[in-house]
Amino acid sequence: MTDERTPRDRRTAGRDFEVDLDDVLDEDGDEEDGLFDNLLSGEPIFENKEVLRPSYTPDELPHRTDQINNMATILVAALRGETPSNILIYGKTGTGKTASAKFVSQELQKTSQRYDVPSEVQYINCEVTDTQYRVLAQLANTFIEQNRDWIDRRTRELEELHEQAREDPSALLDTEFDDPPDLRERIDALEADRAEMDDVPMTGWPTDRVYNEFFDAVDYVERVAVIMLDEIDKLVEKSGDDTLYNLSRMNSELSNSRVSIIGISNDLKFTDFLDPRVKSSLGEEEIVFPPYDANQLRDILQHRSKVSFKPDVLSEDVIPLCAAFAAREHGDARRALDLLRTAGELAERDQEETVTEAHVRRAQDKIELDRVVEVVRTLPTQSKLVLYAIMVLEKNGVHNINTGEVYNIYKRLCEELDTDVLTQRRVTDLISELDMLGIVNAVVVSKGRYGRTKEISLSVPIEETEAVLRADSRIGDIDDITPFVQARFEN
Numbered sequence: 398m399t400d401e402r403t404p405r406d407r408r409t410a411g412r413d414f415e416v417d418l419d420d421v422l423d424e425d426g427d428e429e430d431g432l433f434d435n436l437l438s439g440e441p442i443f444e445n446k447e448v449l450r451p452s453y454t455p456d457e458l459p460h461r462t463d464q465i466n467n468m469a470t471i472l473v474a475a476l477r478g479e480t481p482s483n484i485l486i487y488g489k490t491g492t493g494k495t496a497s498a499k500f501v502s503q504e505l506q507k508t509s510q511r512y513d514v515p516s517e518v519q520y521i522n523c524e525v526t527d528t529q530y531r532v533l534a535q536l537a538n539t540f541i542e543q544n545r546d547w548i549d550r551r552t553r554e555l556e557e558l559h560e561q562a563r564e565d566p567s568a569l570l571d572t573e574f575d576d577p578p579d580l581r582e583r584i585d586a587l588e589a590d591r592a593e594m595d596d597v598p599m600t601g602w603p604t605d606r607v608y609n610e611f612f613d614a615v616d617y618v619e620r621v622a623v624i625m626l627d628e629i630d631k632l633v634e635k636s637g638d639d640t641l642y643n644l645s646r647m648n649s650e651l652s653n654s655r656v657s658i659i660g661i662s663n664d665l666k667f668t669d670f671l672d673p674r675v676k677s678s679l680g681e682e683e684i685v686f687p688p689y690d691a692n693q694l695r696d697i698l699q700h701r702s703k704v705s706f707k708p709d710v711l712s713e714d715v716i717p718l719c720a721a722f723a724a725r726e727h728g729d730a731r732r733a734l735d736l737l738r739t740a741g742e743l744a745e746r747d748q749e750e751t752v753t754e755a756h757v758r759r760a761q762d763k764i765e766l767d768r769v770v771e772v773v774r775t776l777p778t779q780s781k782l783v784l785y786a787i788m789v790l791e792k793n794g795v796h797n798i799n800t801g802e803v804y805n806i807y808k809r810l811c812e813e814l815d816t817d818v819l820t821q822r823r824v825t826d827l828i829s830e831l832d833m834l835g836i837v838n839a840v841v842v843s844k845g846r847y848g849r850t851k852e853i854s855l856s857v858p859i860e861e862t863e864a865v866l867r868a869d870s871r872i873g874d875i876d877d878i879t880p881f882v883q884a885r886f887e888n
């Protein structure tokens with residue numbers, strides 16, 4: 398294959414992070430164009446890269462109008478001071494659940510300021526806040542903070558009123574206060590409340606105390622509180638459904654306020670693990686976010702690219718290709734945006750003026766590799782050992798690897814590390830899991846009268862896999878691996 402890259406490509410390839418000091422300093426050690434001058438000199442590709450990041454909430458969400466209207470129709474009850482039904486939102490990752498829910502809550506809060514009973518949304522990401530204690534403490538502290546602000550505003554108003562009333566008693570005519578001392582009493586009571594409002598510590602209390610604190614904080618003023626629990630499946634998986642049980646039965650005991658819950662889940666089946674009472678309460682309304690198809694992803698990218706890129710830097714096929722790749726990845730808009738951003742960054746690094754199809758393909762490889770590295774890095778130790786055994790065999794030129802061969806190497810690795818040895822049956826299961834994660838490829842082949850066997854091969858790049866596995870301190874301690882493979886032939 399001929400090298401079709403431009404000379405500048407070749408010059409910069411592979412040394413993205415290297416600095417040649419001669420480029421920066423001339424013979425007298427004076428500064429020439431510096432490292433950053435060079436990088437800045439090219440025409441910039443991005444107008445605003447932040448717009449392509451997952452944390453950015455777009456103000457327009459094409460192809461989610463139905464879901465957004467649906468949510469709004471349910472939540473409008475909050476603006477009337479009624480309790481909205483609880484909502485359960487389902488959909489695979491990258492289908493716009495978080496973005497849509499945040500969009501709707503921003504709108505709700507904007508409008509709510511004009512109404513008597515305030516309605517507000519508290520957002521919690523349960524992947525980060527993943528125990529009942531932490532969820533309740535975080536909620537309690539947010540409400541406590543709001544109550545303090547509310548008291549501050551209220552006492553300021555009442556102090557003013559008090560001032561007026563001392564000069565002109567008729568100032569109290571249309572109020573709930575009989576006379577200035579009555580008003581003073583109320584102000585003192587508020588200040589006493591405020592002095593008692595301490596934050597809940599993030600660890601250390603009994604959970605029911607945290608719950609009581611949260612309960613009192615919510616109920617301190619009249620309000621409709623929408624509690625949005627994103628990645629709710631992670632919370633249930635890690636800590637069970639106690640939190641949801643407690644939250645879903647609060648309303649019968651609250652006197653001033655009402656809560657409603659929006660649960661967002663990537664896992665369509667997570668309600669199977671819920672207590673039936675929680676399940677029916679939480680799932681009063683269900684909204685499904687289907688995967689995007691390639692055309693819809695194209696629209697989404699088109700919208701976002703207008704703000705994020707300089708005009709005319711994307712060649713024609715860039716957005717369709719990003720959309721096509723991401724459509725294959727279960728219609729994941731996050732992946733589509735990652736691809737577009739990464740392709741732009743690669744073009745920028747090459748100091749090119751346009752982003753091309755080739756950048757998108759490189760971006761796809763890079764993201765895929767990053768994913769593999771992350772999956773391998775977070776495997777449990779036993780799976781890492783199984784994968785390491787497969788890698789060692791491949792590295793030593795063994796093809797059509799079968800389960801028995803993997804098992805033999807695996808056993809020796811376990812002996813070397815002085816760790817428990819699983820049964821061959823368990824190891825076969827682990828190989829199937831690796832297959833499902835897309836890290837190895839295991840196909841069943843028929844051996845005629847000798848029955849059937851699995852043929853296993855790595856489906857990820859061998860060097861990177863080895864590097865990630867050896868970064869695990871225990872596996873990194875294994876010395877020479879070749880004798881294991883030779884030993885395999887002796888078995």
Ligand code: ADP
Nearest residue numbers: 451458459490491492493494495496697730731
């Ligand atoms: P989920 O919560 O379903 O995993 P997100 O809401 O986080 O997905 O969406 C992933 C990314 O895709 C975010 O950057 C989001 O802004 C973007 N996105 C998703 N749907 C749309 C859409 N319809 N229009 C514009 N951007 C979208």
Ligand code: MG
Nearest residue numbers: 494495496627
């Ligand atoms: Mg999300």
